[in-house]
Amino acid sequence: METPTDLIVVADPDENVKKGFQRLFSGHKNVVCFSESDPALLFLKQNPGTSVVFSCFNLPGRGGTAFLRAAETIVPLAARIMLTREKSAEAIKKALNEGHAFMFLEKPCQPTELVSAMETALSHHRQLAKDRALLERTLAGSVKLLIDMLALFHPEAFSRTAAVRKQALKLAKALGMKKTWELEMAVMLSPLGEALLPKQILARYRAARSLTEQERDVLDRAPVQSRELLKNIPQLEKVSEYLYLSGRGYDGSGFPKDGPTGQEIPLVSRMLKLLTDLWYASPESGPDAASFEALTINWRKYDPKLLELAREILMDDLPESRRKHVAQCYIRSLRPGDILVDDALTESSHELVLARGHLLTPTTIRRLEHFHQTAGVRQPIRVERHEVVEELLGDAG
Structure with missing residues (x-):
């Protein structure tokens, strides 16, 4: 039997509708049904590869229109379809304009009509995914060229990207992250702000020498420069935000002073903070037990689960002498x-x-x-x- 690959989310409190979807598609699609908006959104956050999202207009919770709009942010490549008994032009306009629905279907919907809509929605999703993959490959190549050019003039700033990228991908695999493109872009571009800083400040920082309050402020604001340079580039908006928060400590320390704390900090930002500080604490041969001990001194700055996972994964390849x-x-x-x-x-x-x-x-x-x-x-x-x-x-x- 063929394993279902397309993930379909249906948000509708009507049991007949949910049973109808299961009866029509469960043999060859992975159909997951919800009766309210918030559990469905939580599921979408945990399953970013969702292909199609169906919603009724009067969905319990935040309503169908707001639900589809939120779903667009979480799973932008999923085709979104509104299913409703509402026939007014205003309802249709609201679903299409405010909810950014790809399609509008009236209840009751005939099986043939629903099957046709599903095929069209899946085709739309696959085309979006294909276009996104092409754009990401093109953008990744452009970023790689940019980094190679900048590394000629700022070799110290960009010397860490290869090692940190490898460590980030190991950590991402252990965390079950299926999409790592934004993480990789964030790692590659992370030294961008530093490259624009005065070299004497960077030299003092890397040598673990004390900095004046003014010099510390200049160093802390490096992420701002990265965000300003990247935020207007399509597909790099999230990356620019991850970099902006990459100096923020898990305990609320660091830059920006009024930024998020703990789990509110994006995962990619928390990973960058940990791996960048680990790189500075490590010898040229890579992280060892002493490197992690250095981070443990200020353990409150790091996501404790990430710190422990990184210690476990990155110490695996070390010889026993360096490990203990x-x-x-x-x-x-x-x-x-x-x-x-x-x-x-x-x-x-x-x-x-x-x-x-x-x-x-x-x-x-x-x-x-x-x-x-x-x-x-x-x-x-x-x-x-x-x-x-x-x-x-x-x-x-």
């Missing part, structure tokens, strides 16, 4: 036998104190303490930590 034996420590927590994962640098002048790969001893740890007291040392410090018998280390510093 890398720690992020302040100087007071360093132990003899720790091996520096990154260069230890002074906080202000960014000068080298100890090179990466250095085996720490009691003497070198005291040296780091002295440097920190006089010039300041960037902390926390990432070290590779093994269970080593301290007596074998000696005091080789």
Whole structure:
């Protein structure tokens, strides 16, 4: 038996209508019926691939016209059809103009008429999907060309897109996201605002050096520049909004100050926030245990479920040594036998104190303490930590 592929949503409290749809189409279509508007809209949000939406005019809840208008926002590629006993020109006008209905059918509707309407609606939906796919491929190619050109002039800003895109797609797969085009576009365009910022501010930020309040404000407003550049480009309106909110913390911190919090922040924005901060916290070889520990320090800024899922997925490919034996420590927590994962640098002048790969001893740890007291040392410090018998280390510093 052929598996139904087209998803049809019917919103009508009339049991005879729902039974009629099931009888006519359930053998070769996936028909789901609702009696009220809000449960149907929730279902549409969870099933963005819906092909056709039927609604009666007097639908309990928000009404058929408002329901179809809301459905257009959620599933713009679905064909929308109004089914009603209303015969007035005003009702038809309202359904077509305000509800943006593709078709208007009068009740009672003959089976042959309903089957013909279904075929026409499905053909319309498939053409919309085909046009959308072509537009997305064309736009994606244009964006790729733009990014490649900008990367020539701002290599630092766009160096993260390839790694973050791969991580974003892994996360999207685990979340069951079927449509990832907007996510991919958001990742590719995420450094756009940074590329327009003064390089000295970016350099200080990447080096984890302190910023003035004015510099912090300039940095925080990078998403505004991205939104202004992208919001007028067709098909990128949502992407521009995702980027605008990508600096917003789950706890309400960050930019914009009066923005949404928690689950109200779009999922793509929450993913961008997490993966961008993870990239900055990671070494060149990619995220490790210390990278996630760095994010855990400010865990309130991130969607807790996303943070845990990212840790689980992105740590899967790491060798056991990087997964369990890398720690992020302040100087007071360093132990003899720790091996520096990154260069230890002074906080202000960014000068080298100890090179990466250095085996720490009691003497070198005291040296780091002295440097920190006089010039300041960037902390926390990432070290590779093994269970080593301290007596074998000696005091080789």
